[in-house]
Structure formats: structure tokens, C-alpha cells
Amino acid sequence: MDPRNFLDETNVFQFELLTYEPSYQTLEGVESILKNTALSNKSVKYRDANGLEGKMTYGEIFMAAAEYSGVSPFHLASRVKQEVVIGTSSLSNSVTGTVSGFEGLYNFYNIGAYHSTVAGGAIANGLKYARNGSTNAALNTSMLIPWTDPYRSILGGAYYIGYSYISRGQNTIYLQKFNVTPTSTYSHQYMANVEAPYSEGRKVASAYAEFGDLPLVFSIPVYLNMPEEACGKPETAWNPNNWLKTLKVTDGSGNNLALTPTFNMALEQEYYLVVDSDCELIQVEAEAVSKKASVEGATWYAVGSGNNTIVVSVTAENGDIREYTITVARP
Numbered sequence: 001m002d003p004r005n006f007l008d009e010t011n012v013f014q015f016e017l018l019t020y021e022p023s024y025q026t027l028e029g030v031e032s033i034l035k036n037t038a039l040s041n042k043s044v045k046y047r048d049a050n051g052l053e054g055k056m057t058y059g060e061i062f063m064a065a066a067e068y069s070g071v072s073p074f075h076l077a078s079r080v081k082q083e084v085v086i087g088t089s090s091l092s093n094s095v096t097g098t099v100s101g102f103e104g105l106y107n108f109y110n111i112g113a114y115h116s117t118v119a120g121g122a123i124a125n126g127l128k129y130a131r132n133g134s135t136n137a138a139l140n141t142s143m144l145i146p147w148t149d150p151y152r153s154i155l156g157g158a159y160y161i162g163y164s165y166i167s168r169g170q171n172t173i174y175l176q177k178f179n180v181t182p183t184s185t186y187s188h189q190y191m192a193n194v195e196a197p198y199s200e201g202r203k204v205a206s207a208y209a210e211f212g213d214l215p216l217v218f219s220i221p222v223y224l225n226m227p228e229e230a231c232g233k234p235e236t237a238w239n240p241n242n243w244l245k246t247l248k249v250t251d252g253s254g255n256n257l258a259l260t261p262t263f264n265m266a267l268e269q270e271y272y273l274v275v276d277s278d279c280e281l282i283q284v285e286a287e288a289v290s291k292k293a294s295v296e297g298a299t300w301y302a303v304g305s306g307n308n309t310i311v312v313s314v315t316a317e318n319g320d321i322r323e324y325t326i327t328v329a330r331p
Contacts, residue, residue, distance in 0.1 A: 001178050003220050004230035006198070013208070014173040014201030015218040018075045018166050020066040024214045025073050030059045033077040033207040037085045042153060046151030054151075061151055064156035067222045070167055075173070078203040082196065083110045095150065099269050102127035104149050109157035139163065143189075162222065164177045172219050173197045180221060219254035238318035247312065247324060249273060252281040259326070265289065277331040279303060284326065292317040305328050321329060 006014060033041045039058040047053055048062075053057045056064070059077075066073035084092040093099050105127045107113065112129025130153065133145035140165070144156035149329045165171070165188075169181040174197045176190040193199075208214060245265055249257045259271040275282065286298040297312035308328040315321050 002226070003174070004226075006111050006201070007220070010202055011128050012133070012201070012218060012220075013204040014222045015300075016072075016075075016172060016204065017217045018072045018171050018173070020070050020072055021215075022066075023046075024216075025066065027059050027063050029207050030062045030073050032073060033081060033203060034059060036088050037081060037321070038087075038091050039077075039080070039085070044150045046149045056151065058150070058320075060196045061154045064151075064157075065155045065218040066094055067080070068155050069158035069162040071158050072164045074204055074207055076154070076161070078200050078207070079161070080108045080154070081203060082200050086163055092123070095153070097149075099123060100151055102131065104148055105130040106150055106153040108153045109151065109161065111157055111303075113307050132232040140167055141169055144203065156323070162189075172222070173200050175219075180223075203207070214330060238316070239290050239292045240316050240318045240320055241288075242287045242293055242314040242316035242320050242322040244286050244295070244314055245289045246285070246287045247271070247287045247328065249328075250285070251279050252283075252328045259283065269323065272327050272329070274329045277305075279330060282328065284305060284312060286312050286314075286324070288314050290316065297324075301328075305330055 003015065006012060023321070024155055031041060033168060037128075041057055041059070043055050043057050044061075045053060045055050054248060062073040062077045062080075063074055065071070068077075084095050086092055092110075094110055094113065097104050097106055102124065105214070107126040110122075110126050113126030115122055130145075130147040131139035133143055139160075143159050144152040147153035147156055147187040148286070165176050168183050170176045170183075170188070170190075176193070177197045179186060179188050187204045208216070217229060243265060244263075247263045249259060251257060257273055261268055261271065262294040263271065278315055280303055281298050281300060282303055286295050286299050288295050295312065296315070297310065301308070301310055306329070308330065310326040313321055314324070
């Protein structure tokens, strides 16, 4: 969050004011942002407010969206590029219009595409918003809900961004992630990705680079009690999860042997097992919760008379080790 980390000619654009300035925010600049994507110089059909069919390039649609919403077309294009461009020739399913159950619906800004544990759930949530909009009927009308073509989605989504963020003071990319404005302070974030201001600002910078000197305006927050030196980038937080997901013991014939207590992935780490006197070989099977953790001790063991101690250790990505002990008693 320390703005001083980004005060250079590339990263400063996360602090650019995002209002529409037609004197320098041009179609040429929009196309430079869309370059090397499936949106570059591509025309699509649409229907206007009167139901008449027309045809425009995506760049032209972004310019129309800027006029409609009062939001910078450069910001709109870079935001869409961040949200739905997944390659030089491919786009997210949220803008194909072909998702089962949501055919003919588009959401270019992923508005309402809240995270979900269900596969494809975020896209489905976004397309539900494209179909139903908000609970505010007047706002839905201004947002051109439902978003049944790219034109309606891009213009309507732009209106939402202007209405919901820029007009209420979150008028830079930085403030849309780190909302330190007096309105809904610390909440009302547009994006979940903590690095989104950094990456989106750099995309805007690359677009401006081709135009030379431009009359740009930046709004850079200054915090009380800031340290003398800029705060450094946080160190990578390696995954600390070193719990087992499963723990099972079988005999030489593959029969399950009951642990005492029954394995609980969240509680117990010491287990006991009594085997018959003729059981000389057992196999311990274990799987970690985290795919980034490693497991040692899950293998075959010879069992002698008396007590046998087996240790299964789980090493997390960050190096933390958790040990599970199995005491095997054989008469």
C-alpha cells in the first residue's frame, strides 16, 4: 500500500484520475491497450437503444462507453484486458455468450462474478448479474441490463464503474483496491487481486508510452505517520499447512486395520493399533492436505513382538514439520 514504491514513470499510473478526458484519451490509445488480444481491431454487431442493429470495433465501443459513463476509455480497456483476456487470441467464458444456461449473456468487467467453490461458479455468478442486474430498477436501466451483446455489456459495465466507484471518490485504480476514502473506508473493493493496481497501472503506462507528452493528472495518497523509508515488498508467504488429509494402515493382505482413536484430520496426532501375533508386515498410507507439503514415513513396516513406533512426518512448504505417531502392539 505504500505509494512511494510506485512513483516512477511506469507504476505511477495506478494513481491516474480515471475520469474521461477526450482531449487525449483517443481511439488510437485504446487500440494500443488492446493490441495483441482478441479484442484488437475486431468488429462486433450490436443493437442500440432503439433496437437498430449496428457494427463497431471494440475500440469504438470503449470510446462510446467513456462518453456514456464519464470514465476513461483507457481505464475501461485495461480493466477488461485484466478481467477477460487470457491469451493473444482467447477470452474468458464470461464473454463468449455460450455458457450453458446463460447463452447470449456477456460480462466484460466480471461485475458480480464473486468467487465460488463450485467449478465455474464465479463466471456463472457474473452472468447471473448480466441477466438480472442489481435490485435497483433505475440503475439496471442505466446499466442496460440485460447484457445481451458486447456493446451493452461494455457500456453498461462502464456506467456501473462510474456510478459505483469513480463518482463516489474511488477515482484511481489504487483507491478501487485500497479504499481509504471517507466513503465505506477499508471496504467496497472492486478487485480481489492485491496486485491489480500494479498490473493494471502498467498496462495503462504502456498505452501512454506511444503518445509522448500528455496532460495527465494523478492523485497520490499520503498517510499519517509513514516511516521514513518506503515499505518493502512482503516476503513470499510459503504455505504453512502440514496436516494430513488421510491416514490408513493395512496388513500384508490389504485388510484395513483400525486406529485408536479413529483418524481425525484436525485433532489427533498420536494413534494406537493392536495387530494379531501372525501379522508381521503392515503398510502405512498417508496423504497431506496441501499438495505443496511432503510426507515421509508412509511405507511398509516389519512388525516385531511388543510395541513398535512408527512416525509419519509432514513438511509444509514453509519448512514446518508435524509428526504423527502410530504405536503398533503385537503379542
